[in-house]
Amino acid sequence: MKQAIMLEPGRIEYRDVPVPEVGPGQIEVKIRKIGVCGSDIHVWHGKHPYTSYPVVQGHEVSAVVTKLGEGVTEFKVGDLVTIQPQVVCGKCYPCTHGLYNDCEELKVMGFQTTGMASEYFVVDAVKAIKLPDGMSDEHGAMIEPLAVACHAVRRFGDIAGKNVVVIGGGPIGNLVAQTAKAKGAAKVIITEISDYRLKVAEKCGLITVNPTQTTLRDAIRSAFGSDGADVIFECIGSPKTLEEAVEVARKGSDIIVVGVVPDLCPINMGFVQDHELRLIGSAMYRVEDYREAIELVGKGLIEFDALITHRVPFSDYAGAYRLIEEQKDKAMKVMIDMEK
Ligand SMILES: [Zn+2]
Ligand SMILES: [Zn+2]
Structure with missing residues (x-):
């Protein structure tokens, strides 16, 4: 089978490797x-702190079951699944x-x-999650990022009736906002500086704020009045927006740190203490988040299609990264199509 392997940052090669035995x-x-x-x-840019090379990428997938190992009864050949990529x-x-x-x-x-990133993959059945009949394989590959969002909302707790701010309109921020709304938040606003991503958020039914035009503080005041935000999800991972999240928090707000923060971040901890803020990290997901993601999609509460902006054949994996570099904010979710 063909496998795409990244030998070093910016260089992907295809190798013919045997399909592993199914244990x-x-x-x-x-x-x-x-x-x-x-x-x-x-990883493509060599800027992922916990990845060494060579590496085979690919962790947001949909796949069809082709063989069952001994003792596997919960799947049948032909099932569409996604796979939890954590090895623990x-x-x-x-x-x-x-x-x-x-x-x-x-x-x-x-x-x-x-x-x-190979034609076939062998995995412990416990890591596979069956996708409902009728779900497209593109939507199936979106369940992983949606599970990230479901986990972030779960880290807050019961979001029904709450005033929600999401900072960052990339795929994860967008899905966090959609999830909060789907789970009954009173009002959700999403901030983003890219006009393109703001339009996508609007298509997803979200209330958008461009912080280059309105300050976050003003946007919160006009959306929620003096009640302010119950919870702020930071989905960029920038020290600047994290600091800002703390600054605009109301007394007793929660701040959920969803974005991967590459740098040290100065936070006004005196303000955190005095305002009884809770800073809560959110990292990946668990199986319950996948199940919830599938359920929300099943209820028709999540818009995926507006987020899938590009499709690239497997034979041009590197082309996906070049496209992302060229398109910048206009490349939201790029799908690698294994059939091509
Ligand atoms: Zn990912
Ligand atoms: Zn462990």
């Missing part, structure tokens, strides 16, 4: 679609307390262990 408890799948995400782009130890404190996304030995497929 007991495992399944073989044929990969259909792979979404490219922000972390993949960091099963022994550490988080793993033994249901928090395996925080595993002390966490390895993620496509970063610290082999990803799914």
Whole structure:
């Protein structure tokens, strides 16, 4: 089978490798679609701190089950699935307390262990999640980023009736905002400086704010009045917007840190103490987030199509990155099509 392997930043080569044996408890799948995400782009640029080369990428997928290993009864050949890309130890404190996304030995497929950028992939059946009949393979590959959003909202808790601010209108910010709305938030505003991404957010039914035109403080006042925001999701990972999130928080607000923050970030901790703010990290997802993502899509509450901006054949994996470089904010979710 063909496998796309990144030998060093910016260089992808195709290799013919044997399809691995399907062991007991495992399944073989044929990969259909792979979404490219922000972390993949960091790997392409050699800027992902926890990835070494060579690496096989691909962690946002849909795939069709092609073979069942001994003892696998929960799937049948032909099922459309997605795959949780976390490889965990099963022994550490988080793993033994249901928090395996925080595993002390966490390895993620496509970063610290082999990803799914190959025609076939063999994986433990427990990592596969069946997608509902009728779900397209593109939407199937969007369940992973939506699970990120579901987890972020879960980290806050019951969002029904709450005033929500989402900072950042990239795919994750957009999906966090859509998830909050789908789960009954009173009002959700999303801030973004790219006109293109603002338009996409509008298409998804979100209330948009361009912080180059209105300050976040004013936008919060006009959306929520003196009540302010109950929760602010930072989905950029920029020290500047994190600081701003703290500054505009109301007393008792929660700030959920969803964006990957590459730099140290000066936070006014005196303000955090005095305002009883809670700063809450959110990292990846667990199976319950996948299930919730699938449920929200099933209820017709999530708009994916507006986010899928480009499609690139598997034979031109590097082309996906060049396209992202050229299109910048206009490339939101680029889908690798394995059939081409
Ligand atoms: Zn990703
Ligand atoms: Zn562990």
